[in-house]
Amino acid sequence: MSKAIDKEADCRFMDEMASLMMPWGWPRNVGRMYAYLLLSDKPVTLDTISEDLRIAKSNASVAARTLEQFGNARRHSEPGSKRIYYSAPDILSGPFAFTSQLLGRISGLLASHKALARTDAVDARLDDMAGFYAEIRDAIQGVLDRYAGIASAVEGVPDGEEPSPSLPSSSATRTR
Amino acid sequence: MSKAIDKEADCRFMDEMASLMMPWGWPRNVGRMYAYLLLSDKPVTLDTISEDLRIAKSNASVAARTLEQFGNARRHSEPGSKRIYYSAPDILSGPFAFTSQLLGRISGLLASHKALARTDAVDARLDDMAGFYAEIRDAIQGVLDRYAGIASAVEGVPDGEEPSPSLPSSSATRTR
DNA sequence: GGATAAATTCACAAAAATCAGAATATGTCA
DNA sequence: TGACATATTCTGATTTTTGTGAATTTATCC
Numbered sequence: 001m002s003k004a005i006d007k008e009a010d011c012r013f014m015d016e017m018a019s020l021m022m023p024w025g026w027p028r029n030v031g032r033m034y035a036y037l038l039l040s041d042k043p044v045t046l047d048t049i050s051e052d053l054r055i056a057k058s059n060a061s062v063a064a065r066t067l068e069q070f071g072n073a074r075r076h077s078e079p080g081s082k083r084i085y086y087s088a089p090d091i092l093s094g095p096f097a098f099t100s101q102l103l104g105r106i107s108g109l110l111a112s113h114k115a116l117a118r119t120d121a122v123d124a125r126l127d128d129m130a131g132f133y134a135e136i137r138d139a140i141q142g143v144l145d146r147y148a149g150i151a152s153a154v155e156g157v158p159d160g161e162e163p164s165p166s167l168p169s170s171s172a173t174r175t176r
Numbered sequence: 177m178s179k180a181i182d183k184e185a186d187c188r189f190m191d192e193m194a195s196l197m198m199p200w201g202w203p204r205n206v207g208r209m210y211a212y213l214l215l216s217d218k219p220v221t222l223d224t225i226s227e228d229l230r231i232a233k234s235n236a237s238v239a240a241r242t243l244e245q246f247g248n249a250r251r252h253s254e255p256g257s258k259r260i261y262y263s264a265p266d267i268l269s270g271p272f273a274f275t276s277q278l279l280g281r282i283s284g285l286l287a288s289h290k291a292l293a294r295t296d297a298v299d300a301r302l303d304d305m306a307g308f309y310a311e312i313r314d315a316i317q318g319v320l321d322r323y324a325g326i327a328s329a330v331e332g333v334p335d336g337e338e339p340s341p342s343l344p345s346s347s348a349t350r351t352r
Numbered sequence: 353g354g355a356t357a358a359a360t361t362c363a364c365a366a367a368a369a370t371c372a373g374a375a376t377a378t379g380t381c382a
Numbered sequence: 383t384g385a386c387a388t389a390t391t392c393t394g395a396t397t398t399t400t401g402t403g404a405a406t407t408t409a410t411c412c
Binding site for chain 1: 183189193196199272282286292294295297309311312318
């Protein structure tokens with residue numbers, strides 16, 4: 001696996017994924033790690049991630065927990081060891097749980113301000129726009145819900161790999 | 177309108193909208209201007225925007241063209257004058273112009289890397305994830321297409337307000 | 353053509369984000 | 383308890399982004 005990760009194509013994959021995730025607010029190395037984990041067939045340690053991505057272990061630690069926080073990486077513990085392993089997320093991953101929440105908040109903001117606007121035209125605009133943002137949010141959430149259904153149907157099937165997984169929560173990345 | 181914009185609630189609206197747009201890569205004043213235009217019942221000049229938002233005119237100029245570039249503000253000219261007016265965008269607006277394309281590229285990246293992955297498990301993961309991102313992309317594009325259909329059905333109806341509008345293109349904000 | 357107003361670009365400062373490495377905290381074992 | 387390995391937090395440097403004000407360009411009128 002370390003050999004596979006070092007391949008030039010894998011590096012390009014990680015760099016390109018990082019570039020595509022930056023518009024969603026993901027720091028560059030968070031995106032690179034996300035891609036790295038997608039390519040990993042076994043859970044990896046912070047030391048391995050740090051070496052393979054050529055970043056400081058402190059940076060790997062922060063980035064890993066950022067990914068984990070919204071379900072974009074799985075954390076595994078190993079009985080009798082302090083070591084933590086990280087592995088690829090579920091198919092349901094990426095920046096969408098946070099995106100969905102954000103869109104809901106934008107829609108709510110527009111709807112709640114409607115009552116304070118001064119003209120009927122502005123009222124109508126805010127109302128229509130609130131609906132628009134809500135529809136985008138619902139469209140995303142619909143796909144997420146369907147994939148969540150698939151994931152929970154698959155839950156409980158052991159993968160036979162060491163170590164045992166901890167469950168992710170929801171998904172996005174950028175604390176500010 | 178200037179009185180309405182100065183109201184504390186409007187400022188909170190603009191600040192909150194700015195906060196919600198920053199995760200999409202929008203600079204703070206771009207988000208504030210977007211909200212300001214949503215609340216404006218008439219097109220406004222750069223001088224007015226600069227005054228009302230308390231930002232330098234140069235910043236207003238750059239931010240306005242950033243919004244306009246992706247359909248998040250409308251530009252109006254006035255015959256016999258160099259003055260430019262800006263007004264609220266269509267309902268179909270916000271940070272979505274590149275979203276669909278971006279998701280398509282992520283899906284394509286995942287699918288194309290599938291052939292280079294080393295194990296069946298990783299191959300399957302990349303394939304499934306490519307499908308997931310494509311579904312999100314399609315869900316978003318479906319809403320955008322529907323709103324684009326609404327907007328083009330409404331096109332051509334004069335709003336009776338001076339000055340005449342220039343057409344926006346698509347929508348997002350962050351050139352990098 | 354010049355005068356003037358408005359918009360835009362440029363240079364630089366300020367602010368924010370990111371990263372590496374040091375320092376500290378924590379978990380496991382004996 | 384201490385030793386050790388690992389993870390995390392903190393600090394400061396570096397890089398990147400954002401915004402202001404000066405300078406320049408552009409549009410309009412006479």
